[in-house]
C-alpha cells in the first residue's frame with residue numbers, strides 16, 4: 353500500500369502538463385468562443401506556440417510565406433487541427449517517457465494515448481457528442497497515473513500477476529488490491545492537483561468504467577470505447593491490456609453500431625497518419 357502522503361509528494365515532483373491545455377479546453381468547448389479566443393490562449397504559451405508554428409512552417413506544407421502567428425496557423429490547418437496539435441504538444445513532455453512497470457518503453461504509452469485520443473474524437477463526432485475537445489484530451493491524458501504508479505507496479509509485479517492470472521482480476525483491479533490505488537484514481541488526483549476541470553477529473557477517474565453506473569455518462573463511455581478500439585487495433589498498450597474488461601453494453605447505451613465501429617476503424621488510419629506526419633515535422 354502506498355500512503356497518500358507519498359503519492360502527493362510524487363505528484364508534486366512530476367513535470368506538469370502546461371496550464372495552456374486546461375485553458376484551451378475551457379474556451380475550445382465553449383459554444384460562444386471565437387477563433388480569436390482560442391488563438392489568444394495558445395499564444396499565451398510561447399513553447400507550444402513555437403512548436404505549432406514550426407510544424408506549420410515545415411517542408412510538409414511548402415509555404416511561400418512563413419506562418420508567423422497562431423491565427424495564420426488556424427488559417428492553414430483549421431481550428432480543430434490547431435487545437436489538437438496544441439493539446440498533443442502540451443502532453444508530450446509529461447507523458448512521453450517509459451513506464452517499465454507496465455512493460456512500456458519510451459514513447460509507447462504516448463503513442464497509444466494519441467491514437468486513443470484520435471479515436472475518441474472520432475467516436476464523439478460519429479455520435480454527435482458535446483465537448484469533443486474535452487473527450488479528446490481526456491483520452492489523451494487518462495493514463496497519466498501510470499507515470500507515478502509504474503515503479504510501484506514493478507515492485508508488486510508478482511502479486512499483481514498472481515491476481516490477474518490466478519484470481520481473474522482485471523489489471524486495474526489488481527493495482528487497487530496490491531497498491532491501494534489504481535492508475536485511474538491516481539490520474540484523477542493528478543488532474544485535480546493540476547487544476548483541470550471537475551469534468552475532466554471525473555472522466556479520468558472512471559475511464560475504465562469500474563463503476564457500472566458510470567456507463568450512462570456519454571463522454572466517459574466514449575473515452576472508454578476509444579480505449580477498447582485502440583487496444584483492438586493493437587496499440588502499444590503494455591501489460592495491463594492483457595487483462596482488460598470489455599463491457600459490450602456500453603455500445604448499446606451509446607447507440608454505437610458495428611457499422612459505426614467499422615467506419616471509425618476505416619478512418620482512423622488516415623487520421624493517425626496525418627497526425628504522425630504533423631508531429632514528425634515539429
Ligand SMILES: [Fe+2]
Pocket residue numbers: 494495535536559560
Ligand atoms: Fe487506463
